[in-house]
Amino acid sequence: MLHSVSNLAQQAKVRSHYQEVDLQSKLETADPYTLVKILYEELENCLLVLKAVDGRKENIADHREAHRAHSIVVALLSGLSDSDNDTLCNILADVYHTMAATIRIIIRAGDSSQLDELLDGLANIQTAWLRIPDLK
Numbered sequence: 001m002l003h004s005v006s007n008l009a010q011q012a013k014v015r016s017h018y019q020e021v022d023l024q025s026k027l028e029t030a031d032p033y034t035l036v037k038i039l040y041e042e043l044e045n046c047l048l049v050l051k052a053v054d055g056r057k058e059n060i061a062d063h064r065e066a067h068r069a070h071s072i073v074v075a076l077l078s079g080l081s082d083s084d085n086d087t088l089c090n091i092l093a094d095v096y097h098t099m100a101a102t103i104r105i106i107i108r109a110g111d112s113s114q115l116d117e118l119l120d121g122l123a124n125i126q127t128a129w130l131r132i133p134d135l136k
Contacts, residue, residue, distance in 0.1 A: 033132065035079075036076065037126075037129060039072050039075060039076055040076075040125065040129060042068075043069055043072045043073065043122060044122055044123075046065040046066070046068050046069035047065075047069060047118055047119050047122065048119070049065040050063060050065050050069070050106065050112070050115060051112070051116075053065075054115065059110050060106055060110050060112055061106070061108065061109060062108075062110075066103055066106045067107060070100060070104065070107065073099045073100045073103060074100060076096050077093060077096040077097065077100070080092055080093055080096075095121065099121070099122075102117075103118070
């Protein structure tokens with residue numbers, strides 16, 4: 001039995017490594033629009049993992065996926081640049097700052113009370129982002 005648990009853990013570790021390599025190659029070749037799309041997807045994955053962990057009544061404080069989610073939001077924030085639409089950049093900056101602050105609360109206190117709100121807000125942003133090609 002111990003051998004099979006160890007084997008499963010090893011398989012999960014290998015799978016995780018390959019997923020990271022796949023993600024890295026996607027990020028390296030992505031145009032700016034696709035890069036943001038990928039970051040939104042990865043952020044959603046992190047938040048869903050945290051929700052699942054919390055659903056199992058496990059501690060999400062200082063969880064690896066919470067740190068990863070925070071890093072993704074910081075990357076999104078740092079990716080904002082001056083553009084023809086400074087108003088949109090300012091709105092997104094405010095949203096990202098709020099998301100980052102909420103994730104910091106999760107990291108420090110393990111407070112999951114705003115996970116659903118984060119997921120809903122992200123879903124709204126993702127939906128808008130995915131409609132951009134239709135506007136061209």
